Ligand code: KG4
């Protein structure tokens with residue numbers, strides 16, 4: 522079995538995954554959302570202190586598995602360095618004391634592998650990764666060792682734009698679920714400009730849209746519901762417009778939407794429609810594995826274990842940012 526730890530942002534989570542069957546045996550997560558909500562976003566120093574309390578609490582519950590552990594895996598990049606450190610320190614201590622190898626996991630690849638938790642599907646997939654820190658289109662051929670980046674954002678991320686709009690409307694954090702819920706009771710009557718509509722390039726940008734929402738709020742004539750619905754429509758249309766451009770040159774057989782914002786049902790609906798038109802399978806993680814969790818870290822760690830993809834404990838370093846190999850379209 523592999524014990525995996527996730528602490529890249531504001532979720533403390535530990536999982537146990539069986540290597541042979543790839544099945545998830547134990548999974549627990551303690552989220553700090555409510556605490557950070559008071560500040561309108563994640564406060565790194567506070568998050569790190571909360572991990573220090575939560576991780577040992579969860580670890581206590583996994584003790585019965587210790588004699589069967591063959592490796593310990595931990596998210597080591599990308600994320601907030603002070604919070605990543607909490608998980609990495611714990612993983613190093615376990616690796617030394619139990620005398621088992623250490624696996625350093627890229628959190629973004631972890632999100633991709635959230636679709637493989639307790640499921641067997643093809644590992645040739647195109648991926649839309651939409652989270653608080655990232656908006657990327659990635660292409661994976663035959664597993665995690667061959668991932669290329671097809672597109673990314675030049676400023677804010679998709680999830681982050683929901684967080685910022687929620688904050689501007691005086692609502693809580695994380696903004697994604699709040700704005701999605703609010704939008705259900707609103708109408709998309711405001712014609713927000715779709716970012717980079719005229720640009721032939723396949724890349725994303727959310728800062729202009731955020732600014733347009735700010736100006737609409739200042740006008741004081743629209744309801745919060747209508748602002749949420751109009752913003753959400755434009756934010757999703759930006760993604761689908763760029764995807765349509767991409768599918769003209771590269772159409773996938775399997776298309777996965779992963780990351781915290783993949784929980785957005787409107788986004789899922791739009792991608793489903795595209796799947797019917799361009800004839801690809803649409804794959805999502807289960808809702809409980811969309812946001813950060815250690816189950817996805819454990820699942821990728823199983824594949825890394827099979828490749829003996831280990832790292833020495835004195836060489837494992839926290840990396841706040843990571844780059845993928847880029848493919849020019
Ligand atoms: O993957 P995740 O849990 O953490 C990061 O790695 O960033 O993603 C969190 C992000 C937040 O920005 C949150 O507002 C967004 O995902 N999110 C959503 C929805 N649920 C969460 N964005 C849009 N619609 C949602 N339903």
Ligand code: ZN
Nearest residue numbers: 652781812813
């Ligand atoms: Zn994440």
